[in-house]
Amino acid sequence: MTRHDPIALREMLKTLFVEGGADTEVAEVTARVLVEGDLLGHHTHGTKLANGYLKDLAAGHASGDPGDLEITQTSAVAALYDGHYLLGPYLVQRALDQCREAAATFGIGMVSLKRSHHIACLAGYLQPLVEANLIPLILTSDPAVASVAPFGGLDRVYTPNPLAIGIPGREQPLLIDVSMSTITNGTVAKARAAGDTLPHPAILTGHGQASDDPEAYFAEPPGSILPLGELAFGHKGFALGLMVEALTSALSGFGRKDSPDGWGASVMVMVIDPSKFGGAEAFLDETDHVARQCQASRPADTERPVRLPGQAALARRRDALDHGLALPQDVVDSLRDAVQGSSLVGTTPFG
Amino acid sequence: MTRHDPIALREMLKTLFVEGGADTEVAEVTARVLVEGDLLGHHTHGTKLANGYLKDLAAGHASGDPGDLEITQTSAVAALYDGHYLLGPYLVQRALDQCREAAATFGIGMVSLKRSHHIACLAGYLQPLVEANLIPLILTSDPAVASVAPFGGLDRVYTPNPLAIGIPGREQPLLIDVSMSTITNGTVAKARAAGDTLPHPAILTGHGQASDDPEAYFAEPPGSILPLGELAFGHKGFALGLMVEALTSALSGFGRKDSPDGWGASVMVMVIDPSKFGGAEAFLDETDHVARQCQASRPADTERPVRLPGQAALARRRDALDHGLALPQDVVDSLRDAVQGSSLVGTTPFG
Numbered sequence: 178m179t180r181h182d183p184i185a186l187r188e189m190l191k192t193l194f195v196e197g198g199a200d201t202e203v204a205e206v207t208a209r210v211l212v213e214g215d216l217l218g219h220h221t222h223g224t225k226l227a228n229g230y231l232k233d234l235a236a237g238h239a240s241g242d243p244g245d246l247e248i249t250q251t252s253a254v255a256a257l258y259d260g261h262y263l264l265g266p267y268l269v270q271r272a273l274d275q276c277r278e279a280a281a282t283f284g285i286g287m288v289s290l291k292r293s294h295h296i297a298c299l300a301g302y303l304q305p306l307v308e309a310n311l312i313p314l315i316l317t318s319d320p321a322v323a324s325v326a327p328f329g330g331l332d333r334v335y336t337p338n339p340l341a342i343g344i345p346g347r348e349q350p351l352l353i354d355v356s357m358s359t360i361t362n363g364t365v366a367k368a369r370a371a372g373d374t375l376p377h378p379a380i381l382t383g384h385g386q387a388s389d390d391p392e393a394y395f396a397e398p399p400g401s402i403l404p405l406g407e408l409a410f411g412h413k414g415f416a417l418g419l420m421v422e423a424l425t426s427a428l429s430g431f432g433r434k435d436s437p438d439g440w441g442a443s444v445m446v447m448v449i450d451p452s453k454f455g456g457a458e459a460f461l462d463e464t465d466h467v468a469r470q471c472q473a474s475r476p477a478d479t480e481r482p483v484r485l486p487g488q489a490a491l492a493r494r495r496d497a498l499d500h501g502l503a504l505p506q507d508v509v510d511s512l513r514d515a516v517q518g519s520s521l522v523g524t525t526p527f528g
Numbered sequence: 529m530t531r532h533d534p535i536a537l538r539e540m541l542k543t544l545f546v547e548g549g550a551d552t553e554v555a556e557v558t559a560r561v562l563v564e565g566d567l568l569g570h571h572t573h574g575t576k577l578a579n580g581y582l583k584d585l586a587a588g589h590a591s592g593d594p595g596d597l598e599i600t601q602t603s604a605v606a607a608l609y610d611g612h613y614l615l616g617p618y619l620v621q622r623a624l625d626q627c628r629e630a631a632a633t634f635g636i637g638m639v640s641l642k643r644s645h646h647i648a649c650l651a652g653y654l655q656p657l658v659e660a661n662l663i664p665l666i667l668t669s670d671p672a673v674a675s676v677a678p679f680g681g682l683d684r685v686y687t688p689n690p691l692a693i694g695i696p697g698r699e700q701p702l703l704i705d706v707s708m709s710t711i712t713n714g715t716v717a718k719a720r721a722a723g724d725t726l727p728h729p730a731i732l733t734g735h736g737q738a739s740d741d742p743e744a745y746f747a748e749p750p751g752s753i754l755p756l757g758e759l760a761f762g763h764k765g766f767a768l769g770l771m772v773e774a775l776t777s778a779l780s781g782f783g784r785k786d787s788p789d790g791w792g793a794s795v796m797v798m799v800i801d802p803s804k805f806g807g808a809e810a811f812l813d814e815t816d817h818v819a820r821q822c823q824a825s826r827p828a829d830t831e832r833p834v835r836l837p838g839q840a841a842l843a844r845r846r847d848a849l850d851h852g853l854a855l856p857q858d859v860v861d862s863l864r865d866a867v868q869g870s871s872l873v874g875t876t877p878f879g
Contacts, residue, residue, distance in 0.1 A: 251804040254605055255635030284606030285638050289805040312774070330825030330834040334818065344774045353771055355764040359757075377760035385828030405764055406710075406756050409728035413706040413756055416837040417768075419818070420704055423663070423695040427814035430806020434817035453602040454640040455781020463778035466785040467685065467770070474681030477736030483681040486767040 179509075180501025181526060187212045189516075189525050190227050194264075196519050197234040199241025203267040207297075210266035214298030215504060216497050217352075217490040221363040222298035225508040228515040229440070230264060230295070238439050239264055239294040246271065254279045257429065258290040265296030265442055273302060273313060276448035280311060284453025290444040291429035292437075299341030300354035300490060307343035307350045310457045312449040315341045317442050318425045320432040324365075324394075325358045326401035328415035331383060333401045335433075337361045338421035345451070346464035349472075352487025357418035359403045365391050379403050530860075531852025532877060538563045540867075540876055541578050545615075547870050548585040550592025554618040558648075561617035565649030566855060567848050568703075568841040572714040573649035576859040579866040580791070581615060581646070589790050590615055590645040597622065605630045608780065609641040616647030616793055624653060624664060627799035631662060635804025641795040642780035643788075650692030651705035651841060658694035658701045661808045663800040666692045668793050669776045671783040675716075675745075676709045677752035679766035682734060684752045686784075688712045689772035696802070697815035700823075703838025708769040710754045716742050730754050 187208045194204030207230065214223030233239035245261040246268065256275060260268045272288035279286025299315045306313040316338070323333040337356035344351035359379035368375050369391040378387035383398025387408055393400040405414030425443035426432030432443060451460035468485055476482045497503070504512075512527040522528060538559045545555030558581065565574030584590035596612040597619065607626060611619045623639035630637025650666045657664040667689070674684040688707035695702035710730035719726050720742040729738035734749030738759055744751040756765030776794035777783030783794060802811035819836055827833045848854070855863075863878040873879060 252634040255804045257805050283603040283634075285636060287636050287800075291806065312779075327822040327825050327834045327836075329827055329829070329832055330822065331828055332821075332825035334821045334825055340768075340771075342771050342774075344770065344778070351767075351770055351774070353767040355767050359761050379760075381828070405761060407758070407760070409758070410710050410730075410756060412837070416702075416704040416706050417691075419695065419702055419822075419837060420691075420693050422818055423693075423702070423811075423815065424800075427695070427811045427818075428663075428800070428802055428805045430810035430814075432814040432817070433821065434814050449638075449775075449779070451779055453606045454608050454779045455642065459781030460774075460778045463781075463783040463785050464774065466783070467773055467778075470683075470685045470784065471678040471681065471770075474678050474683035474685055476680055477682055477732070478680070481680055483678045484763075485678075486763070486770060 178503045179526065180503050183212050183216060183497060183502050186224065186502065189521060190224060192521060193227065193231060193515055193519055194234070194241065197231045197241065199234060199264065200243050203241045203243055203264055206270045207264045207266040210270070210297050210301045213301035215502055215508070216494040217298065217300050218493040219298045219300060219490070220505050220508050221367060223508065224504070225511045226295065226297055228511045231515055233294065233440060238262065243267065254283045254286050256288045258288055260290055260293040262292055262294045262439075262441065265293045265444075268293045269296050269302055269315065269444060269446060272444070272446035273306065273448060276446055277306065277311060280448040280450040280453070284450050286448050288446045289429045290446065291431035293442040293444055295440045296442050296444060298354070299339055300352050300487070303341060303343035303352050306448060307345050307352070310345045310451065310461070312345065312451065313343045314445075314447040314449070316421045316424050316445040318422050319442050320426050320435070321437045321439060321441050322362070324362050324402050325404055325418060326381060328404055328411040331381070331385060331398070331401065333399070335418055335422055337402065338418045338425075340421060344464055345457075345461060346468055347461050348465050349468045349485055349488060351464070351468070351485055352490060357405050357414050357421055359405055359407060359414075362402070365394050365402065369395070378407075529854045530877065531854050534563050534567060534848060534853050537575065537853065540872060541575060543872060544578065544582060544866055544870055545585070545592065548582045548592065550585060550615065551594050554592045554594055554615055557621045558615045558617040561621070561648050561652045564652035566853055566859070567845040568649065568651050569844040570649045570651060570841070571856050571859050572718060574859065575855070576862045577646065577648055579862045582866055584645065584791060585615075589613065594618065605634045605637050607639045609639055611641055611644040613643055613645045613790075613792065616644045616795075619644045620647050620653055620666065620795060620797060623795070623797035624657065624799060627797055628657065628662060631799040631801040631804070635801050637799050639797045640780045641797065642782035644793040644795055646791045647793050647795060649705070650690055651703050651838070654692060654694035654703050657799060658696050658703070661696045661802065661812070663696065663802065664694045665796075665798040665800070667772045667775050667796040669773050670793050671777050671786070672788045672790060672792050673713070675713050675753050676755055676769060677732060679755055679762040682732070682736060682749070682752065684750070686769055686773055688753065689769045689776075691772060695815055696808075696812060697819055698812050699816050700819045700836055700839060702815070702819070702836055703841060708756050708765050708772055710756055710758060710765075713753070716745050716753065720746070729758075
């Protein structure tokens with residue numbers, strides 16, 4: 178597989194977004210966050226998304242104008258953003274920057290963001306804050322989409338609703354990015370396109386049976402994605418999914434009640450500074466201690482030692498920075514498509 | 529089953545705690561929170577705990593003196609509490625009151641609490657805040673106990689690590705109280721004592737197999753409680769468990785690295801005010817809308833319609849307030865034990 182230079186890839190995407198009408202800073206941040214997704218190995222939520230973002234910019238479904246962002250500052254630590262469908266990575270990064278500033282004085286900062294365009298890979302935002310010994314927290318839902326059914330029900334109501342949090346540590350920081358459902362919409366679509374079954378029964382068929390067949394999601398009656406905890410403990414995943422719904426859409430004041438359509442996101446962004454609570458040193462000591470205990474836990478399968486959240490992703494990232502970034506064929510194809518019609522044709526590895 | 533008057537029960541417990549050496553307000557709050565646990569149907573985390581609290585007060589393992597609470601106020605919205613093992617319900621209620629006050633001005637308030645004594649039923653704190661259209665959030669871990677193994681590992685490292693959050697709604701507020709593991713330590717102990725198998729395989733045996741036998745937890749080599757998501761998606765429950773560890777123990781600066789013993793808790797308390805974000809009315813509209821959609825989802829089992837988090841508990845609470853509180857025999861036995869040796873002997877339904 179060809180390996181790509183992450184910096185060149187970032188520059189290429191930035192140029193494409195600028196040519197697509199985005200402001201320079203919006204283009205730069207969006208390009209960086211998308212490449213970060215691939216660096217961490219989340220190829221469904223990395224540069225593959227650029228083509229769709231560009232199409233939405235061209236169609237007026239996404240904005241690249243930072244002037245569209247409307248900020249209501251309700252206190253020194255709290256703000257409401259109306260994103261007016263600006264590219265999501267720019268909005269989330271702005272929110273993180275603002276929360277970070279508030280946290281430096283108050284220990285915490287929080288932004289509720291409505292009407293964002295898609296926000297890409299949540300894990301891709303965490304590292305710079307974690308390296309500054311801060312705790313970034315990002316929750317999101319998409320009020321225009323319903324793919325998960327409430328526990329005990331058959332009809333889809335809400336989205337996988339991921340939660341991402343970065344935990345500073347000296348030896349091994351933790352990058353957590355998990356949905357409150359068993360799998361995501363992207364995983365279902367990918368398995369279906371490849372004609373694969375899923376590794377686990379993560380779909381609830383329209384008749385209420387667990388299934389590993391992605392086609393069951395698209396059948397008649399339609400299936401749904403099972404909440405985390407599945408048939409036995411899915412009431413917990415359902416409750417956590419509703420928590421994310423409430424802290425994103427309900428808190429922002431814009432959600433399913435407004436029947437939005439198109440690619441969008443409701444987002445909660447928070448930054449917590451441990452130095453305003455029990456202290457940064459004690460925080461790092463405790464993270465290191467617990468991480469070591471986890472890694473010392475005898476593996477159930479001797480071939481597979483315990484892995485901490487983000488450990489594999491950070492290893493992939495280091496490898497990609499050292500040796501170039503390998504991109505799956507579907508990502509390469511999507512980037513090729515994105516480059517067509519731009520000034521870059523003939524100057525990139527993608528055509 | 530005899531039904532008890534919740535108010536009389538609260539008064540009885542208050543007297544017992546005062547006779548046990550607790551300050552009047554500490555006794556009152558603790559009694560109220562314990563009865564609230566039973567009202568919501570969480571009998572393992574209700575008044576059954578009183579006897580153990582009283583024993584710890586007598587032995588000096590718990591404090592009933594509010595003067596023991598040490599508050600470090602680091603900003604207008606953030607504080608660190610060192611509880612010095614004061615009875616947990618008093619500490620959590622103090623933290624909630626302080627967060628509520630901060631949230632009224634700033635939209636959010638946050639307290640990190642270390643060295644609390646046991647904090648009882650998390651759901652029992654939520655309702656008064658939810659009824660004021662606020663979002664209370666409580667996370668806790670016990671750094672003195674290890675019962676859950678990291679995903680892929682066999683050795684126990686951390687606790688079930690529950691998260692509770694209240695979501696205001698006009699028609700049906702949501703009371704969420706879920707652990708990041710499949711089941712809690714209490715459920716394992718209860719099934720074992722009754723000689724029952726568990727309803728689902730929630731134990732990982734010391735050989736790495738999922739099991740519904742509570743004895744597998746106590747066997748040699750010892751078992752552990754599976755994280756939420758179990759064998760297929762347990763990496764998510766593991767990540768969420770580590771999140772709660774970090775936001776409780778690590779953030780408070782006191783945790784497993786300090787090798788504590790005895791009944792204790794690290795706690796994070798937060799209150800968010802929707803009126804400082806997208807507005808209370810819009811929040812309530814969205815909660816109602818999503819709740820209605822969930823309840824309209826066709827049930828997989830026609831006998832069992834979709835239930836929202838807290839719906840059954842709130843129905844139980846209403847019934848208990850109207851018709852008296854039914855207590856299981858093990859709770860009655862424990863209360864009888866607690867009453868022995870007090871001035872109340874012969875004046876209560878418990879002896």
